[in-house]
Amino acid sequence: MMSTRKKVGVLVSGRGSNLQALLDACADPAFPAEIALVISNVPGVYALERAAKAGVPSLVIPHKGFPSRDAFDAEMDKALRAAGIEIVCLAGFMRLLSTGFAQAWRDRMINIHPALLPSFKGLHTHRRALEAGVKLHGCTVHLVTPELDDGPILVQKAVPVLASDDEDSLAARVLEQEHKAYPEALRLLAEGRVLVEGNRALIRDA
Ligand code: GRF
Numbered sequence: 001m002m003s004t005r006k007k008v009g010v011l012v013s014g015r016g017s018n019l020q021a022l023l024d025a026c027a028d029p030a031f032p033a034e035i036a037l038v039i040s041n042v043p044g045v046y047a048l049e050r051a052a053k054a055g056v057p058s059l060v061i062p063h064k065g066f067p068s069r070d071a072f073d074a075e076m077d078k079a080l081r082a083a084g085i086e087i088v089c090l091a092g093f094m095r096l097l098s099t100g101f102a103q104a105w106r107d108r109m110i111n112i113h114p115a116l117l118p119s120f121k122g123l124h125t126h127r128r129a130l131e132a133g134v135k136l137h138g139c140t141v142h143l144v145t146p147e148l149d150d151g152p153i154l155v156q157k158a159v160p161v162l163a164s165d166d167e168d169s170l171a172a173r174v175l176e177q178e179h180k181a182y183p184e185a186l187r188l189l190a191e192g193r194v195l196v197e198g199n200r201a202l203i204r205d206a
Helices: 017-026 046-053 069-082 099-104 125-132 167-190
Strands: 006-012 033-040 058-060 087-090 109-113 136-143 153-160 194-197 200-203
Touching (some): 006 069, 006 167, 017 033, 017 046, 017 167, 033 046, 033 069, 033 167, 046 058, 069 099, 087 167, 109 167, 125 136, 125 167, 136 167, 153 167, 153 200
Parallel strands (some): 006 033, 006 087, 033 058
Antiparallel strands (some): 136 153, 194 200
């Protein structure tokens, strides 16, 4: 029987712990998606080793070698299409995407952000959450739109912020939830259960 698992491309720039969570989920043959390609814009990162260990093909496309963001994104797009990718996951991918790329993969590309969006878009989310004195923090998986850390929300997980927390302890508590949230969100998308209405993603029952 032909596999109906959705083919996923994961874009990374660093240690790849979220990539690992996705690889682990996809190791179950009953999971509705499989990772068919990992692309890093940075050579030598640990995420590439994780891909190799899982037997998943990877590519390094260094953004520095391209004259423009559009040219870099076009190269990624070409590689993703050549591999038959149907869903793109951004997992610690530290590059802004061009509008064209975001539009080309609209409703088929998700990102994980280490905060409860729409709070704390951008960088240093844990530091800013501590500074703001919020009592709940967390992570969000959302569909990618041309605007940074925007787009319909698929899954969120919250954690308490403790009086004793520093940036590292809070980051670790959130990361644990990221590793649960990302496979959950990928499953929803791969099963075709996400219906986008304006800014909202409606989730159909299984
Ligand atoms: C995660 O905290 C993710 O939410 C953010 O970047 C970090 C990447 O970590 N976008 P890793 O490379 O997945 O370990």
